[in-house]
Amino acid sequence: MAKPKVKEINTQADFDERVRRLELSDETLIGLYRTMCTVxxxxxxADRLYAAGKVHGTMHLSAGQEAVAAGTRLALQPDDYLINHHRGHGHFIAKGADVNLMMAEFLGKDTGFNHGRGGSMHIADFQSNNLGANGIVGGGIPQAVGVGLALQMQRRKEICVCIFGDGASNEGVFHEALNMASLWKLPILYICENNKYGMSMDVERVVAKLPIAQRAEAYGIPWSTVDGNAVVEVYEAIKEAADHVRAGNGPYFVEALTYRYFGHSKSDRNLYRSKEEIEDWKQNRDPIMRFTKHLLQAEVFNEEQAQEVDAQAEQVILKAVEFAEASPEPDLSTLMDYIYA
Amino acid sequence: MPEMTYLEAIRQALWQEMKRDERVFLLGEDIGVYGGAFGLTHGMLDEFGPERVRETPISEATIVATAVGASLLGMRPVAEIMFMDFVLLALDQIANQAAKMRFMFGGRTSVPIVVRMPGGSGTGAASQHSQSLESILMHFPGLKVVNPSTPYDAKGLMLAAIRDPNPVCFVEHKVLYKTKGEVPEDDYTIPIGVAEVKRAGRDITVVANNIMVMKTLHIAERLAQDGIEVEVIDPRTLLPLDTETIINSVTKTGRLLVVHEACQTGGWAGEVIASVVGSPAFDYLDTPVRRLGGRDIPIPYNRGLEKFAIPQDADIEAEIRMMVSGKV
Known part of the structure; x- marks a missing residue:
């Protein structure tokens, strides 16, 4: 089984070699950059809106983890199914969800994906096979077994991508699900987005044996780990895994090592980690910063073009805020809607 | 009309629906060669094959989650939880997931699954294999909770449950499995959410579910010889509960007794009673409303102790006689 070592920082030579080998065009690379900037x-x-008192509920922000979302999406087919976790904005954006509808849902508006019933934690877009995020840690992991089983029974070519965090790997259903997915050779790509902390608990304090991905071995599932802050490496790892799954070989497990910048949820004083640690990740390992440097050195774009893409991404989000703020609240008369089909 | 057991009626419903609709499949523990712990799926593996009669590891939460995930892609799974007690292992997937997905996602999807689960005491299976947990399941909007008492109802409700676009908990009773009744061969459904007056009477309304329906009907025949006419109502579905049928009956009889095997505290009798006393039927009540539930204890193993943990014929009869005599 493949067990690539995680290199903390890849070199420009590594990057250039990988881009050549994977035949990634400049357009594709800039697309990845755009996705990451948008996320x-x-x-x-979202954080600013929350600070301004415009958000009623909670949120779990994925800043710092953008490379996992962008790299994963590039390795998948548009029709592949997604089951996501509560820190899911990045994956939804990467999958192509309309950010206007996402922002509207975040602000609890009727125009949101879920008519304001779900909020940040439950965004789903069934038209793009995005089966939603889950507020119960690990809750989606066994549901992916059902999605994979239906795909297998319906003899379809799509695969199910199930993304969850490091904390979810300690839930009982994680183990039930991996066992069943492997037994039945289901087309499921499990991606553990290890951002080092489950709320406040360092992964080293709650997982008896690292990496988390080696747990897959107990269920006969091939696995790998990848630097989740290196977008092209993420793409390569996920592509290899997705090809394995799509070829009918059963599930695959990838652990992407990354880091979240914001607290666990809306309010978090970061008592469980040092400012130095956070700054180290931001200054030295930031996925967008690293990717930008590589692209500049490879002359995929120049500083000015990079800023332009970033500014465009910002405009898309500002327009989404305008759309969301101008949208109506759900009518109170609709309170009892959507309970039963 | 052919006579068959409650167990055979449910099997026939599953069998016929799997013939009719290729999206339907079964999953659960030991449901294949073994035929399920109670033999309910006996013969179905041979008929439908291992893909549609899918035997699973002992993983209740993931059994239900698998049904949920497959239903999102248009399948119609029927999951078996071997004993109702084990549904507690799967409660996250039932209560937090299946029940809420349509609502949380703004009505953009639905979760058409059936989760079968035999409950009830009477088999010497002790505290962890004998509970009646249907009242718990009523607390989750988005679910439907079906609870048939006769072979006829069991088949019609199972066909309705599989075709329902919502998650349905199908609560069976182990002691009823061998009871017999007339069941048509044809395809028919019984609407979910509609109670049935199993016996008409003028003196008292007794609302009961599963085995308590049989017991109460039996007692009602005896009481009729003494001139006491008992109206017996089987809700058949506990969520949504058909309160209208019950309220109409109480308006007529002026007396209400609710009987169930589930532990009395927090049992669904409280829900029925609250619905009635909060309705115009209150003005028609001649006696205080009463309930007779299981004792608030875990089900014991010993035969004698087990028997007396739940309402017995004599208890039900005494309660009815007391209420009708006005000496409450």
């Missing part, structure tokens, strides 16, 4: 603007804008 980051969404998250920082």
């Amino acid at each position: 980051r603007h969404f998250e920082y804008t």
Whole structure:
């Protein structure tokens, strides 16, 4: 089984070699950059809206983890199914969800994906096979077994991508689900987005043996780990895994090592980690910063073009805020809607 | 009309629906060669094959979650939880997931699954294999909770449950499995959410579910010889509860007794009673409303102790006689 070592920081030579080998065009690379910028603007804008008192409920921001979302999406087919976790904005944006409808849902508006019933934690877009995020840690992991089973029974070519965090790997259903997915050779790509903390608990304090991905071995599932802050490496790892799954070989497990910048949820004083640690990740390992440097050195774009893409991404999010703020609240007369089909 | 057991009626419903609709499949523990712990799926593996009669590891939460996930892609899964007690292992998937997905996602999807689960005491299976947990399941909007008492109802409700676009908990009773009744061969459904007056009477309304329906009907025949006419109502569905049928009956009889095997505290009798006393039927009540539930204890193993943990014929009869005599 493949067990690539995680290199903390990849070199420009590594990057260039990988881009060549994977035949990634400049357009594709800039597309990845655009996705990551869009996610980051969404998250920082969400934080600002929250600070401004415009958000009623909670949120779990994924700033710092953008490379996992962007790299994963590039490795998948548009029709592949997604089951997501509560820190899911990035994955939804990468999958192509309309950010206007996402922002409207975040602000609890009737025009949101869920008519304001779900909020940040439950965004789903069934038209794009995005089966939603889950507020119960690990709750989606066994549901992916059902999605994979239906795909297998219906003899379809799509696969199910199930993304969850490090904390979810300690839920009982994680183990039930991996066992069943492997037994039945289901087309499921499990991605553990290890951002080092489950709320406040360092992964080293709650997982008896690292990496988390080696748990897959107990269920006969091939696995790998990847630097989740290196977008092209994420793409390569997920592509290899997705190809394995799509070829009918059963599930695959990838653990992407990354880091979240914001607290666990809306309010978090970061008592469980040092400012130095957070700054180290931001200054030295930021996925967008690293990718930008590589692209500049590879002359995929120049500073000015980079800023332009970033500014465009910001505009998309600002327009989404305008749309959301101008949208109506759900009518109170609709309170009892959507309970039963 | 052919006579068959409650167990056979449910099997026939599953069988016929799997023939009719290729999206329907079964999943659960030991449902294949073994035929399920009670033999309910006996013969179905041979008929439908291992893909549609899918035997699972002992993983209740993931059994239900698998049904949920498959239903999102248009399948119509029927999951078996071997004993109702084990549904507690799957409660996250039932209560937090299946029941809420349509609502949380703004009506943009639905979760058409059936989760079968045999409950009830009477088999010496002790505290962890004998509970009646249907009242718990009524507390989750988005679910439907069906609870048939006769072979006829069991088949019609199972066909309705599989075709329902919502998650349905199908609560069976182990002691009823061997009871017999007339069941048509044809395809028919019984609407979910509609109670049935199993016996008409003028003196008292007794609302009961599963085995308590049989017991109460039996007692009602005896009481009729003494001139006491008992109206017996089987809700058949506990969520949504058909309060209208019950309220109409109480308006006529002026007396209400609710009987169930589930522990009395927090049992669904409280829900029925609250619905009635909060309705115009209150003005027609001649006696205080009463309930007779299981004792508030875990089900014991010993035969004698087990028997007396739940309402017995004599208890029900005494309660009815007391209420009708006005000496409450």
